[in-house]
Amino acid sequence: MRQDIQLENVSKFYGEVLGVNKVHLTIPPGITSLVGPNGSGKTTLMNLLAGLLQPTRGRVIVCGHSPDDPERFFRITGYATQYDGFPRGLTGWEFVHCYLRLFGFSPAETERLAWEAIERVGLKEAAGRRIAGYSKGMRQRIKLAQAMAHRPKVLILDEPLNGLDPLARAETIALFRELGREGSHVLISSHILHEVDLISDQVIMMSQGYVVAEGQIRGVRDEISEQPMQVLIRCDKPEHLASQLFHHEQVVEARVHADRAGLVVRTRSADSFYKLLNQIALNGVTIESVAPADDDAQSIYGYLIGTEESTK
Amino acid sequence: MNPAQLNLWKRQILAIVRIDIARTFLSKRGLWIYLLALSPAVPMIGHSLSRETDQLGNDAQIFAGIFQFYYLRIAIFFGCVGIFINLIRGEMLDKSLHFYLLGPVRREVLIAGKFISGLAAAITIFCGSVLVQWVGMFMHHPTDLLWAYMFNGPGLSHLISYLLAAALACLGYGSVFLWAGVRYKNPLVPATGILLWEAANGVLPAMLKKISVIYWLKSVCPISIPAPKDNGGGVWNLLIFDIDPAPASMAIANLLLLAAFVMIWAGIRARRLEIGYGTE
Amino acid sequence: MAVYKRTYRGYSGPLTNPLWRFTVLQRYAFQAVFKSRLLLIGYVGCFFGPILLLCLLYLNQNASVLALVGQQVGFLKVDSSLFLNFISWQGLLAGILTAFVGPSLVAPDLTNGALSVYLSRPFNRSEYILGKGMVLGSLIASITLLPGLLVFAVQSSLVGFTWFTDNFYLGVGTLLSCLILMAVFMLLGLAMSAFVRWKIVAGALILGVFAAGKGFGAVINNVMETGNGYFLDLQYLLSTVAGGLLHKTPENDPISPWAAAVALLVFCTMLLALINRKLRVCEVAG
Numbered sequence: 089m090r091q092d093i094q095l096e097n098v099s100k101f102y103g104e105v106l107g108v109n110k111v112h113l114t115i116p117p118g119i120t121s122l123v124g125p126n127g128s129g130k131t132t133l134m135n136l137l138a139g140l141l142q143p144t145r146g147r148v149i150v151c152g153h154s155p156d157d158p159e160r161f162f163r164i165t166g167y168a169t170q171y172d173g174f175p176r177g178l179t180g181w182e183f184v185h186c187y188l189r190l191f192g193f194s195p196a197e198t199e200r201l202a203w204e205a206i207e208r209v210g211l212k213e214a215a216g217r218r219i220a221g222y223s224k225g226m227r228q229r230i231k232l233a234q235a236m237a238h239r240p241k242v243l244i245l246d247e248p249l250n251g252l253d254p255l256a257r258a259e260t261i262a263l264f265r266e267l268g269r270e271g272s273h274v275l276i277s278s279h280i281l282h283e284v285d286l287i288s289d290q291v292i293m294m295s296q297g298y299v300v301a302e303g304q305i306r307g308v309r310d311e312i313s314e315q316p317m318q319v320l321i322r323c324d325k326p327e328h329l330a331s332q333l334f335h336h337e338q339v340v341e342a343r344v345h346a347d348r349a350g351l352v353v354r355t356r357s358a359d360s361f362y363k364l365l366n367q368i369a370l371n372g373v374t375i376e377s378v379a380p381a382d383d384d385a386q387s388i389y390g391y392l393i394g395t396e397e398s399t400k
Numbered sequence: 401m402n403p404a405q406l407n408l409w410k411r412q413i414l415a416i417v418r419i420d421i422a423r424t425f426l427s428k429r430g431l432w433i434y435l436l437a438l439s440p441a442v443p444m445i446g447h448s449l450s451r452e453t454d455q456l457g458n459d460a461q462i463f464a465g466i467f468q469f470y471y472l473r474i475a476i477f478f479g480c481v482g483i484f485i486n487l488i489r490g491e492m493l494d495k496s497l498h499f500y501l502l503g504p505v506r507r508e509v510l511i512a513g514k515f516i517s518g519l520a521a522a523i524t525i526f527c528g529s530v531l532v533q534w535v536g537m538f539m540h541h542p543t544d545l546l547w548a549y550m551f552n553g554p555g556l557s558h559l560i561s562y563l564l565a566a567a568l569a570c571l572g573y574g575s576v577f578l579w580a581g582v583r584y585k586n587p588l589v590p591a592t593g594i595l596l597w598e599a600a601n602g603v604l605p606a607m608l609k610k611i612s613v614i615y616w617l618k619s620v621c622p623i624s625i626p627a628p629k630d631n632g633g634g635v636w637n638l639l640i641f642d643i644d645p646a647p648a649s650m651a652i653a654n655l656l657l658l659a660a661f662v663m664i665w666a667g668i669r670a671r672r673l674e675i676g677y678g679t680e
Numbered sequence: 681m682a683v684y685k686r687t688y689r690g691y692s693g694p695l696t697n698p699l700w701r702f703t704v705l706q707r708y709a710f711q712a713v714f715k716s717r718l719l720l721i722g723y724v725g726c727f728f729g730p731i732l733l734l735c736l737l738y739l740n741q742n743a744s745v746l747a748l749v750g751q752q753v754g755f756l757k758v759d760s761s762l763f764l765n766f767i768s769w770q771g772l773l774a775g776i777l778t779a780f781v782g783p784s785l786v787a788p789d790l791t792n793g794a795l796s797v798y799l800s801r802p803f804n805r806s807e808y809i810l811g812k813g814m815v816l817g818s819l820i821a822s823i824t825l826l827p828g829l830l831v832f833a834v835q836s837s838l839v840g841f842t843w844f845t846d847n848f849y850l851g852v853g854t855l856l857s858c859l860i861l862m863a864v865f866m867l868l869g870l871a872m873s874a875f876v877r878w879k880i881v882a883g884a885l886i887l888g889v890f891a892a893g894k895g896f897g898a899v900i901n902n903v904m905e906t907g908n909g910y911f912l913d914l915q916y917l918l919s920t921v922a923g924g925l926l927h928k929t930p931e932n933d934p935i936s937p938w939a940a941a942v943a944l945l946v947f948c949t950m951l952l953a954l955i956n957r958k959l960r961v962c963e964v965a966g
Contacts, residue, residue, distance in 0.1 A: 102676075140498055140675040156671075159408075162504040173495020175423055189415035190503035192408045234499070436888075439896055443903040450904075462902050470895035478888045485880065493878055537903075588883040589718060592776060595887065 090152050092116050093137065093242065093273060098146035100132055106297040107132035111146070113292065113302060115275065119268040121284040122277040123389060124294030130277040131170060133294070134246050137275070138167040150242055151273075163191070166240035168231040170247050174219045180230045181206060181215040188237050205237035206230075210259060224251030232260070242273040249278060261287055281386040295393045306383045315391045316340045316354040318381035319361065324374045326351040332368050352381060409509050416500070416513030420487070421521060430521075433479045437529040440466050440475065444536035451540050456549055460558065463537050464623035467530075467562055472617050473598065476526050476569040483522050484577035485587045487514040498675045508667030515578055515663060522570035530566050534559055554622070561622040564652075568620060572613035572655045575662035582666045582673070613658075616651035701803060705811030706818070713781055713815065722780070723819070726773045730827030733766060734834055741838040758835050760928040763850050766831065767857050767922050770824045771915075774865055775890055777819060782869025783882035785812045786959075791877045795959065805959050813866045820865055825858035853925035861918055864944060867951040874958035890914055907934025911943050918944070 093115040100107035108129040122130045135141040136148055139155025139162075148154065153161040174183060185202040193201065206215050209229040214222065219230060228251050236243055248264075249257055264274050264287055278284050284291060285305065293301040323329055329351050330342040338361050341354040355361040358380075365378060382388075444463075491497035500510055538546055549555040576594060580587040601612045609615050696704060714720050739745055740756040756762070789795040798808055832851040836844035844851075868886060876882040893912045900909030910916045917940040923929050924937025935943075 135675065138502060140501060142672065142674060158501075158506055159504045162502055165502075167502050169498055171495045171498065175419070175496045175499070176429070176494060177423060177427055186415070186419045187499050187503060189418070190412050190500070190505050192411045192504075235502075436892065439892075440899050443900045447903045465902060466899050470899050474891050474895040478884065478892060481884050482881070485884075489880060490878075586880060588779065588880050591884060592779065592887065595891070 090149070093151070093275070094149040095133075095137070096147050096149070098133075098136060098143045098148060100129075100136055100141060101144045107141075108136070108294075109297045111299050113299060115273065115292075116290070117268075117271050117273050118289035119264055119274045119276065119287050121288040121291045122275065122294065123279070123281065123284055123291055125393060127296075128294040128393075129297040130294055131246055132297075134167070134244050134275070134277060135169075138165060138169075138244055140167075140169075163238065164241040165244065166235035166238065166242070167244040168228075168235035168246065168248060170250075172224075172227065174227070177218065177220075179216055179218050180211055180222070180226075180233075183219055183230060184215075184234045184237050187234060191238050193238075201237050201239070205233040208236070208263060209233045210256070225253055225256050228252055229256065229260070236267075240272070242275070243267060244275045246277050247279070248276055249283065257283075281384070281389055285384045285386075291388075293389060293392055300392045301388065305388065306380075315382075316356050317358045317361075317383075318387070319353045319355060319358070319378060320345065320350055320381040321353060321365070321378050322350040322376040324376075325372075329368065329373050332371070332373075333364075336364055338364065409506075409512075412503075412505050412509050413513040413516060416505075416510065417517040417520060420514065420517035430482075433482050433525060436475050436479050437525045438532060440471055441529060441532045441536045444533050445539075448536055448538070448540035456538070456541055456545060459537055459541075460555075461623065461625075463533070464621065465625045466533075467565070468618065468621055468625055471526075471530075471533075472565065472569050472621075473614060475529075476522075476566065477573055477595065477598070479526060480522060480570060480573035480577050481587075481591050484515075484518045484574045485581040485591070487518050487578060488581040489585075489587055501673070501675065507670035507673065511578075511582070511666045511670050512663060515574065515659075515666075518578070519570060519574055522574055523567050526566045526570055527563050530559075530562050534562070558622040561620060561648075565617050565620040568652065568655045569613065569617050571659050572617065575659040576613065578666055579662045582669050610646075613655070616646065616654050619646040619651040620648050698802070702807040702811035702814065705798075705808065706814050709785065709812065709815040712784065713819075716780075719780055723777065723823075726770070726777065726823040727827070729766070729769055729773075730823075730831065733827075733831055737831065737835050737838060758839075759847075760850060760853070760926040763828070763831075763854055764919070764922055764926050764928050767824065767828060767854065767861070767926075768919060770827065771861050771918060774820045774824055774861060775887070775915075777823065778816060778865045778869045779883040779886040781816055781819060782865075782886055783873045783876075783879035785815060786870055786873035786955075787877045787879050787882055790874065790958070799959075805956070808959065809870060809955060813870055816869045817862050817866045820862045821858065824861055825855065828854040828858055849925075849927060853922070853927070856925050857918075857922035860921060860941075860944065864914070864918065864948060867948050867955070871951040871954045871958075874955050910935050911939075914947070916940075917947075 093113070095111045095113045095115075098111045099109045106129075111133065122133065124130050132141065136143055137150065137155075139148075139158065142155075150161065151164055153164060155161050175186075178186065181202060184205055185198060188198045188202050191198075203212075203215075206212055209232050211226060211229055211233065214226060219227060222230065228248060232245065232248055235245070249260060252260060261283065264276065267274050268289065276287065278287075288305070290304050291302065292299055321329065326344045326348065330344060333339045333342050333351075333353060338355050338357050339353055340356060341352075343352045344350075345352055353361070362378070365375070382391075444466075447459075488497065491500070501507075505513075538549075541549075546555075550559075577587070577591065580590040580594075584590055598612050598614050601609055601614050604612075714723075736756055737758065740758070741753060743753050746753060746755065786795075789798065795808075799805065829851065832847075832854055836847075836851075868889060872882045872885045872889070873879075876885055893914050894916070897909035897912035897916070900912070901907060902909075910920075917935075920929070920933065920935060920940035921937050921944060923933075924940070929937060
């Protein structure tokens with residue numbers, strides 16, 4: 089049975105309004121981040137993946153199962169939505185426990201799994217309190233516990249880091265990494281781009297209902313050929329290096345770094361530039377390090393979607 | 401269909417019933433339904449406390465009138481509006497329906513579980529209230545007279561008929577309002593239509609009369625009540641029109657059929673149910 | 681040294697007269713109400729009865745048309761019964777309209793926290809109630825009061841000044857009955873909308889107040905062998921007051937028009953207190 093998530097030409101329209109259009113993706117196991125501005129279709133795509141919405145066209149297959157077969161599909165899938173709604177009057181433990189009963193586990197197993205999930209999100213102490221009294225971060229974490237309590241192979245999380253304090257954020261990211269290492273699919277939508285870099289094995293970037301890029305971040309950067317690449321060179325004589333680089337046509341821009349201990353160079357061809365740099369290094373400039381400066385999600389996002397658009 | 405599958409469905413339905421009963425019917429939110437159900441009991445107990453002796457037959461007649469004209473048509477009707485529309489639309493309002501839809505539960509099983517939980521609550525509340533009303537209405541009569549009425553007279557069979565009619569009313573109205581809750585974003589529109597249709601039942605042609613819940617419920621009621629003379633109620637007097645009865649067995653069968661049909665329809669419809677929480 | 685750009689400038693344009701400021705709410709609320717196509721169709725449908733009646737009144741005095749169908753002038757008796765039935769029927773439609781429009785007036789503001797925003801403006805609780813209430817009030821007036829007075833005016837113009845002077849009490853009775861109806865429904869709609877935040881339940885509650893009140897009143901009358909149950913029957917109370925104003929009171933009426941009027945006054949006071957209590961918690965201290 090296939091272990092990846094497949095979206096085959098999936099489109100969703102709300103009447104005449106476009107949700108997502110012609111999404112064709114294969115997502116391998118690991119941590120995948122879904123990035124895009126408000127209204128780009130991230131939540132629609134997640135709802136389609138989890139069967140809360142039905143595609144107008146195309147189909148969704150998760151590890152060989154379709155959302156039309158809920159009895160099998162939801163045993164391997166967990167989804168923490170961005171809706172901040174909870175059943176009234178329940179405590180954190182009751183919330184996780186009562187929906188786990190739908191899986192048909194024995195009472196002892198249900199209880200064990202509920203406690204396990206609550207412990208994993210660090211809410212054991214607060215589990216007996218009503219959710220209505222929880223902070224935003226605690227509500228996020230109890231939703232996460234509910235989504236992962238049945239140990240799904242595929243965990244879909246819509247803005248899971250929203251409202252978490254720095255410590256809880258770090259713990260949650262560590263949890264995602266652990267789940268990713270265990271071979272699970274963890275699909276996250278996030279608007280904090282530097283965290284996307286830290287967490288993700290791959291990214292899916294969306295804009296106006298279309299997927300504009302997908303894959304590993306570095307791979308995506310390599311594909312954006314029309315944007316010159318930025319390289320940060322740490323060296324002892326940045327001004328001298330800059331003067332030498334300007335003679336070469338691959339170099340579009342060279343700028344001394346703010347700390348004056350390096351040079352930021354924009355080049356059309358990274359490979360040719362690295363060869364050139366080897367020659368220059370022999371001409372009396374001591375180069376400490378050379379590293380790409382714009383193969384992170386933030387830069388790619390800016391190139392593809394435009395920095396003026398706000399992220400969610 | 402294997403036994404393990406059936407067993408899973410049974411456990412899932414039980415889980416849904418337990419969640420719904422605890423959350424909705426044992427909460428403050430459901431208080432008005434209890435008040436509505438128990439409202440006729442208050443004047444009945446008052447009646448018993450204020451009278452030494454009375455004609456038992458007269459009390460039975462009053463009970464029958466209240467049961468048919470108030471309890472079935474208004475108390476159970478509006479109670480079922482509250483209970484059954486809340487099953488799906490209430491969850492939408494709380495933005496919590498998706499927790500069910502994200503479980504490994506077939507949508508048909510979910511609808512069955514929801515309906516059973518609503519029905520269990522409605523029958524418990526409204527049949528329980530019938531018992532309280534019965535006691536309230538007749539408790540002031542001498543014990544030996546009551547004993548004779550209940551066990552040597554028609555009392556017990558009448559009580560059973562009233563309980564059956566109340567339970568069937570919950571089933572009939574429950575299934576209609578479950579349909580409204582699944583089908584319409586604003587179920588008040590069909591609920592108002594149904595209220596007017598049920599109210600106008602007495603003046604409809606014979607064929608159309610049968611397309612209503614109240615027609616079949618009337619057939620299960622043990623005492624036939626004549627339509628009272630005009631009391632200045634105007635168009636509201638439609639509520640108290642008398643109707644021709646049908647055999648009780650047919651009434652039961654038809655209401656069960658209605659519930660089964662609605663369940664099948666709602667199950668199919670629920671497969672296409674999507675989550676889109678608006679600002680209801 | 682910190683530098684602050686002074687870019688903010690307060691509004692210096694013309695202000696709506698405080699006396700009519702409540703109408704601002706009305707303007708926006710109407711747009712929201714008529715977004716629903718179904719409601720619009722229903723509202724238009726409410727004019728079917730008055731139009732039919734106006735046509736009948738015209739035919740009633742048109743000898744040539746009546747001769748064609750073998751009827752005589754005056755086949756329709758235009759008296760207090762006709763006006764009472766007209767008000768009852770239009771009142772029923774107004775009740776249904778209240779159940780559909782009323783819940784969307786206050787409930788969304790309470791649910792979405794908009795009420796505090798309203799009340800933090802130069803806009804007080806009374807103006808808010810008046811503004812929202814007038815949305816419902818004007819809709820009800822348009823299907824009860826205006827058609828009622830139009831019927832009276834048309835009949836007067838068709839029959840003549842003598843009919844007008846002889847039946848002047850019908851015009852006054854219609855006016856007052858419709859105003860009372862309007863006030864009761866307006867307050868009921870607002871109170872239920874403020875009491876229950878879910879629009880659907882609030883709408884059901886409005887219908888329930890009529891139906892359950894009538895039913896429970898009948899239960900009390902039957903069980904306790906009294907007429908006091910009518911005090912819970914809102915439709916009966918309205919009808920009795922209208923009957924009194926139109927000089928059409930049944931002889932053995934268990935409660936008099938005055939008693940019914942007092943009961944309605946108590947009911948309206950309770951509704952007003954409920955609205956006030958629900959809105960007070962949202963008022964921002966000035």
